[in-house]
Amino acid sequence: MNANADHGELTLCSTKQHWSSNIALKGLLIGHSGNTSKLLDNMVCRLAMDALVCSEPLMAAVMVKRFSPNIILISADLQGITCLSLIQLLRSDPVASNIPIIVINEWNDRYLGKMAISLGAQACISVPVVSREFVTTIQKVLCIEKVELGPVVGLITDSDRSQAVLSNLVNQLGFQVEVVRLSATPVSLDIIKNKKVSAWVIDVISDNNFDNISAIIDALPVPVLAGLDQPPEKNITLSRVDLLKISRWETRIKNKLSALLN
Known part of the structure; x- marks a missing residue:
């Protein structure tokens, strides 16, 4: 071929x-x-x-x-x-x-x-x-067979980059991702609670969105990971130091996710 x-x-x-x-x-x-x-x-x-x-x-x-x-x-x-x-x-x-x-x-x-x-x-x-x-x-x-993904992890975010990076990391751990995308309109607690997920990962940049979601966190019936630091920027040219920072960030987030889900 x-x-x-x-x-x-x-x-x-x-x-x-x-x-x-x-x-x-x-x-x-x-x-x-x-x-x-x-x-x-x-x-x-x-x-x-x-x-x-x-x-x-x-x-x-x-x-x-x-x-x-x-x-x-x-x-x-x-x-x-x-x-x-x-x-x-x-x-x-x-x-x-x-x-x-x-x-x-x-x-x-x-x-x-x-x-x-x-x-x-x-x-x-x-x-x-x-x-x-x-x-x-x-x-x-x-000829690698398609990965059979495990339980679902919910991701609440208002950032394209956060959604892409965190979804990739969750998939690498063998879990599916259910995304709730925040906008200017406050999200309903019922919408989030009705999602069948094993845990929630929350990464919100906007202060307004953070205020909207902070009142919901305590009411969620499954583990929650929030307050994530932002991933390092991936530019066209990356130095060894940049790559090390990205690798360390990914490892740190994976460890947090693993601890949350196990």
């Missing part, structure tokens, strides 16, 4: 491996590019993988034997060996020969895209590694 092959954006070939979302998958990232931290974030947070970086490509076969990954991601910008040579090396190795390989084609090299597939890679991607398409590609390559 090829998608956008003429533009070198995404090239896929089929794989027969199927994985349940309940199995802890492992991914090996070979190379060290400027996108490594973003790749790791996607693999760990959005795909729930155990991830390991191999910065020495010539040690890739050894790392495969030790780590036993379910998928291998190769940065096209390698040192000491070309990306295509590494694919050949892995495909000739008995242990790594059947493990799906995805090439991160950061330079959108059309020749690389065609040759990588012909040498045995399952996909060659030049779409942004933080995009939904990147995550979807890995899911397609591994």
